[in-house]
Amino acid sequence: MAVTKLKLNDGAAPTRNAEIIALAREPRKARKYDVAALAGRVAGTVLPPLVTIALILVLWEVLCSSPTSSLPSPTRVLDESWELIVNPFYVGQGVDQGMFWHIFASIQRVAIGFTLAVVAGVALGALVGQSDWAMRGLDPVFQVLRTVPPLAWLPLSLAAFRDGSPSAIFVIFITAIWPIIINTAVGIRNIPTDYINVARVLRLNPLEYFTKIMVPSAAPYIFTGLRIGIGLSWLAIVAAEMLIGGVGIGFFIWDAWNSSLISDIIVALVYVGLVGFLLDRCIAFLGRIVTRGTANA
């Protein structure tokens, strides 16, 4: 094949016959602009929720400001529950504790119950996702059991454990496990054939297959299940604690109701909401770290 060759005039250095014009350098104004942009972005994300909250508070204040109102207005909440709000770490007798300790006790129960649910749920989900026979045998049972409301399990677990705290933990476990099982199973059914073939060519043993292919590949699904599970757990713990008593945010709310401390209930609700939000974000964050490769494959 003929190739045309580019030739420069041998020996002769290329001569410069045009004048070189220096371009004026642009004055630097970048940094100041960046700070403004950053401030703008922060304001853009922070301001809208602040405005919304302010509006809700104002509306609430207006609606509940009459002296005959059955619910306290925000200013009355601050006024009546000031002690509770400023002393979250207060330690007293029995159930007379600061908000932090109530929340802490509830989180502890959720942590234990949820961890057990993760272990059992992922294992059962892997079984159901992997084996057609396990799927056929277990799936109908799961589909029925998962519709049982969490609190319906409480009397049964109280009968079995004869103690409040393990019963509450069991309720968390049984609440959180269904979405974990179902999502894990779906994730495992969706492992691409290519990954399975890679494992087969490498002759990975079942344990290696589980840790190196199955769990990472199904991780996005599993974490969706975990997020749903932690949300349900937090919903269930408040209700369960109302019934079992002892230190815990659920019983605190029930106790406040019995003592007609409506303002305290409102403070507790704010805590419950914030903690639930944080738990969800923690799992989401963990999921993002673990699945950083898988999610955008």
Add this chain to the structure above:
Amino acid sequence: MAKPYLSLEFVDKSFERNGVRSEVLTQVSLGVQKGEYISIIGHSGCGKSTLLNIVAGLTQATSGVVFLDGEVVDSPGPERGVVFQNHSLLPWLTVYENVSLAVDKVFSRTKSKAQRHEWTMRNLDLVQMGHAKDKRPSEISGGMKQRVGIARALAMEPKVLLLDEPFGALDALTRAHLQDQVMQIHAELGNTVLMITHDVDEAVLLSDRIVMMTNGPLARIGEVLDVPIARPRRRIELASDRIYLRCREAVLKFLYERHRFVEAAE
């Protein structure tokens, strides 16, 4: 003549779905010598990927046997390294970890940790991917992914390398570059290679022999063409090479004349 290194003997394959039996391959027999580069070409749907999967052990033949180095192939294993069509790298592992997963598994007893690391790096360097060892598959281009896939397969020290349309999903320039690299690796290591392709030029350029499949269902080997071009081969020189053009014509004629004939016969 001695028994071929890799031999397929009367391989049949049929699938059964909802009681309907569909015959895919019939009476496929092929012998491959050690160090040979064989391409299997055919129209899509002719069962060539099925054939490769049977050699890989990922699919079981309905009847017939595959021998590799005197042993019957009945399950997948690392002595038959597969490069999959769409690279199949594990996205949660880095480039290095993808290869070392294979190395650690295959050489867990025979090599020390340091040796395994060195072997992983050597294979990555072989496909010129050592520089990207800490990247994840989502951060590298399609051609690079396929190179890592090749490195992973080579790192198992397979007796036969099975390439399933390895360059199918790549653009023409990247494909040419990778073909050159595969030729160079083949020249260096002398692997036995079985490659599925639907690209006539690729088949002629790379192979010692080209196996042409008839159309499915009931696909079989229609013709086997020798490509008597000396190695090393250079694509630019070959563009006007008489033997190259003749081989190319033979394959094209098979695919576009016999193809219609087969269809009319049904």
